Amino acid sequence: MSAVVESPTKILDGKCPTGDIAMRWETRKRELKLVAPNNRRKFTVIVVGTGLAGGSAAASLGELGYNVLSFCVQDSPRRAHSIAAQGGINAAKNYQNDSDSHWRLFYDTVKGGDYRSRESNVYRLAQLSTSIIDQCVAQGVPFAREYGGTLANRSFGGAQVSRTFYCKGQTGQQLLLGAYQALMRQVTAGRVKMFARYEMLDLVMVDGVARGIVTRNLVTGKIESFAADAVVLCTGGYGNVYYLSTNAKNCNVTAAWRCHKRGALFANPCYTQIHPTCIPVSGDHQSKLTLMSESLRNDGRVWVPRNKDETRPPGQIPEADRKYYLEEKYPSYGNLAPRDVSSRAAKEQCDAGFGVGPGGQSVYLDFAAAIARDGESTIRAKYGNLFEMYERITDEDPYKVPMRIYPAVHYTMGGLWVDYNLQSNIPGLFVLGEANFSDHGANRLGASALMQGLADGYFVIPYTIADHFARNLAKKKDEKLSTDHPAFKEAVIESRNQTEKLLSINGKRSVEQFHRALGKIMWDKVGMARNAAGLQTAIEQIRQLRQEFWEDVRVMGSPDSLNQNLEHAGRVADFLEFGELLAWDALQRDESCGGHFREEHQTPDGECVRNDQDFCHVSAWEFQGAGQTPVLHKEPLEFIECPLTTRSYK
Amino acid sequence: MIAPAKSGLNLTLKVWRQSNREASGEFKTYELSNISTDMSFLEMLDVLNQQLISRGEEPVAFDHDCREGICGMCGVMINGQPHGPDRNVTTCQLHMRRFRDGDTIVIEPWRAEAFPVLRDLVVDRTSFDRIIQQGGFVSVNTGSAPEANSLPVPRVKQERAMDAAACIGCGACVAACKNASAMLFVSAKVSHLSHLPQGGGERASRVLGMIGQMDREGFGACTNTGECEAACPANISLWNIAVLNREYIRASLASNVQ
Ligand SMILES: Cc1cc2nc3c(=O)[nH]c(=O)nc-3n(C[C@H](O)[C@H](O)[C@H](O)COP(=O)(O)OP(=O)(O)OC[C@H]3O[C@@H](n4cnc5c(N)ncnc54)[C@H](O)[C@@H]3O)c2cc1C
Numbered sequence A: 001m002s003a004v005v006e007s008p009t010k011i012l013d014g015k016c017p018t019g020d021i022a023m024r025w026e027t028r029k030r031e032l033k034l035v036a037p038n039n040r041r042k043f044t045v046i047v048v049g050t051g052l053a054g055g056s057a058a059a060s061l062g063e064l065g066y067n068v069l070s071f072c073v074q075d076s077p078r079r080a081h082s083i084a085a086q087g088g089i090n091a092a093k094n095y096q097n098d099s100d101s102h103w104r105l106f107y108d109t110v111k112g113g114d115y116r117s118r119e120s121n122v123y124r125l126a127q128l129s130t131s132i133i134d135q136c137v138a139q140g141v142p143f144a145r146e147y148g149g150t151l152a153n154r155s156f157g158g159a160q161v162s163r164t165f166y167c168k169g170q171t172g173q174q175l176l177l178g179a180y181q182a183l184m185r186q187v188t189a190g191r192v193k194m195f196a197r198y199e200m201l202d203l204v205m206v207d208g209v210a211r212g213i214v215t216r217n218l219v220t221g222k223i224e225s226f227a228a229d230a231v232v233l234c235t236g237g238y239g240n241v242y243y244l245s246t247n248a249k250n251c252n253v254t255a256a257w258r259c260h261k262r263g264a265l266f267a268n269p270c271y272t273q274i275h276p277t278c279i280p281v282s283g284d285h286q287s288k289l290t291l292m293s294e295s296l297r298n299d300g301r302v303w304v305p306r307n308k309d310e311t312r313p314p315g316q317i318p319e320a321d322r323k324y325y326l327e328e329k330y331p332s333y334g335n336l337a338p339r340d341v342s343s344r345a346a347k348e349q350c351d352a353g354f355g356v357g358p359g360g361q362s363v364y365l366d367f368a369a370a371i372a373r374d375g376e377s378t379i380r381a382k383y384g385n386l387f388e389m390y391e392r393i394t395d396e397d398p399y400k401v402p403m404r405i406y407p408a409v410h411y412t413m414g415g416l417w418v419d420y421n422l423q424s425n426i427p428g429l430f431v432l433g434e435a436n437f438s439d440h441g442a443n444r445l446g447a448s449a450l451m452q453g454l455a456d457g458y459f460v461i462p463y464t465i466a467d468h469f470a471r472n473l474a475k476k477k478d479e480k481l482s483t484d485h486p487a488f489k490e491a492v493i494e495s496r497n498q499t500e501k502l503l504s505i506n507g508k509r510s511v512e513q514f515h516r517a518l519g520k521i522m523w524d525k526v527g528m529a530r531n532a533a534g535l536q537t538a539i540e541q542i543r544q545l546r547q548e549f550w551e552d553v554r555v556m557g558s559p560d561s562l563n564q565n566l567e568h569a570g571r572v573a574d575f576l577e578f579g580e581l582l583a584w585d586a587l588q589r590d591e592s593c594g595g596h597f598r599e600e601h602q603t604p605d606g607e608c609v610r611n612d613q614d615f616c617h618v619s620a621w622e623f624q625g626a627g628q629t630p631v632l633h634k635e636p637l638e639f640i641e642c643p644l645t646t647r648s649y650k
Numbered sequence B: 001m002i003a004p005a006k007s008g009l010n011l012t013l014k015v016w017r018q019s020n021r022e023a024s025g026e027f028k029t030y031e032l033s034n035i036s037t038d039m040s041f042l043e044m045l046d047v048l049n050q051q052l053i054s055r056g057e058e059p060v061a062f063d064h065d066c067r068e069g070i071c072g073m074c075g076v077m078i079n080g081q082p083h084g085p086d087r088n089v090t091t092c093q094l095h096m097r098r099f100r101d102g103d104t105i106v107i108e109p110w111r112a113e114a115f116p117v118l119r120d121l122v123v124d125r126t127s128f129d130r131i132i133q134q135g136g137f138v139s140v141n142t143g144s145a146p147e148a149n150s151l152p153v154p155r156v157k158q159e160r161a162m163d164a165a166a167c168i169g170c171g172a173c174v175a176a177c178k179n180a181s182a183m184l185f186v187s188a189k190v191s192h193l194s195h196l197p198q199g200g201g202e203r204a205s206r207v208l209g210m211i212g213q214m215d216r217e218g219f220g221a222c223t224n225t226g227e228c229e230a231a232c233p234a235n236i237s238l239w240n241i242a243v244l245n246r247e248y249i250r251a252s253l254a255s256n257v258q
């Protein structure tokens, strides 16, 4: 056998335009090549995922005249995980006349991300945010309005202006339905072909360029491949590596991970977001966690009893015996401190023995003051559906008793590495939405994921994908690549083999048991607070668990039928590889920043201590084989517009 | 405050099992013991599946995703009622504290010609997508939108639009209707868009297109029994069907005149 040649570490170039930050996107648009309308139908684009990113991308590319193939795992594109977003979407419209601007949204996002995002990308995001609202309103998204008929706003964590647009507690639903309806319109127009209940299992590359995917038809089990001129991955985040999270049950890392195994770099996997306001775990049967929107922190006050041995019901604890720890510790942001800060503060209180509820694993989110001030009907109008959901799950009435909340895994800032054009290091593979790493640094601000997904899909990819076609494929536009090409055949066989292998082990433990075991390792040692020893142990334990999985998993049923157990098995197999990379990245990033909190690096009062000297870069990992040490590539980050400072919300 | 831990429920489940679209299905009976009342209905089915797998039997297939009542993916008939006994609740948000020790629970898929069963409790609802494709949108290409505040919308209209737009597309309305009509689903979209100025330009083509497709998919006629509204987990009101009828008459008259 030939000796393994290790890929040398590279310095990555995000290929951002230079010059005035406000002009960079304009500059780039001038540089990008175009495809003429009559030529567009000659190019086929595969868009994987129909959430805000994928739905908006597929619809917009269809409108432009490209030939689009759209895939999702749910039975309808309308059900992507984006549908569950509750609170809202940010945009720098400054409708409230409170001094908002592109620059301020940009600044808040860079600061909120703890100076680990790319300035150029974030500025573009802030600029595009306003067009998103225009587009969504035109589609009929019923955003909340003032009595005079103009659009209303609320404020969200990490900002001192009101720039969040919302549709009751169902903003994600309404934005997604807007994108979905636009997508359905393109299906009727014949520009988009829809493949629902299809799971992408692999990326197909020809001559180093992404040219197609392998899929499993989730109804018939058929494994087949599709060829195209570009692949746009919009497959969401990997929060379910923790088993318990606020993500929908079908969220997975499979599509991104299989691209990673084909050479796509995975950036900053350790940047995960723990949301401070979720309904606490109620027992071992728990299958997912439910978020209570951050918007509740506008009116709810977070507190714990001052005395550890408090036994009175919350309503009978007098003010003097309550500790409003966020208001005390962060007077200028109070209950609206950013997510990472608020989550850690809750953990700190519970770890110190002040927590409430069973096992002391929760804190109060109290609306009594807001109800006394504004009346129950006002609070009901704002949050009625959230309160109902809370009561349904916990059997407690939040109008009478404070909610109990605890942090839970919610969002993943890491993802496949992309350049400014949202292209991965594999030409022809573009990555949008939560699946990429680009805009949120080490922590995402509330109401910014919806903004990013739609900015990527409606307003970035339509421009940048044309450049790829015009530069790299213009001469080939009339030759159609067929799936008879050996690269497709081989990839299909590999996917079939993996499926058969999973079904043939016939061990003793179920996929679910393995997933829960992995989740426990991740939450205990790679969760809200991490340290070197714990991370090393986690890596050992994940390796061990992965080995056991391939020896002892029991997957029922046949390959050629609707088989949810098999689907889950494939996803857990990928999580078992990916979890190790996440822990490895967390171990290597020997600093605390945003959602990545290394206990070794904190101030005396528990705040993050960054190490800008050594870690002001994106860590992008190159796969070397499961269980093999990945190769690190670095993209240095520069902070010119927002000079590096210690983040403070005090 | 926190209710003391109740002892678990012992349940008998009668579950529809069907291996694929063409196969004929049947009910199978399973016993479960010590089910926590804090579990959701789907977590109870997770427990059943865990047991089936450990016995070497195939788990029961059922659709679900968000488990928060918003994606519309879940939905089964529980003792003859879509999404079970609670009003305004999806299957995933139904909790086991609604059941009593010793209960027998009959679990079936949605039954409708336009929703063929794919396996066990999983049905094919792509007919809903095809209805939306026939006009359930505003024809506005990306990039061509005017400034968002240039067209004020009275708050009452926006709120009515929002209430109708809250439909999660689960199909419970169809499953509840003795005619398997999709009127509540169609009316929610028509009503949402007809309340907003943005949707105004295509009012006629939208309602005619969507109703036409509904008929072609094999959904039944609406005879105003209101079972759909009672079963709807998203609180979609029958009033939307009145809006739909008005829109339909308006559009038909206009097309007759033409
Ligand atoms: C409970 C909750 C509330 C939230 N609230 C807010 C909020 O108020 N504001 C905000 O800005 N953000 C919010 N977020 C975050 C935000 O919703 C998500 O980050 C965002 O919607 C992700 O969109 P996406 O398009 O990237 O991916 P998703 O919506 O996750 O879509 C992924 C798509 O990929 C498909 N897919 C996945 N894997 C495969 C595969 N292997 N093959 C084929 N298809 C595949 C899926 O079918 C789906 O269509 C919230 C998140 C949660 C969990």
Ligand code: FES
Pocket (backbone or CB within 6 Å): B063, B064, B065, B066, B067, B068, B069, B070, B071, B072, B073, B074, B075, B090, B091, B092, B093
């Ligand atoms: S699983 Fe999403 S509504 Fe029930």
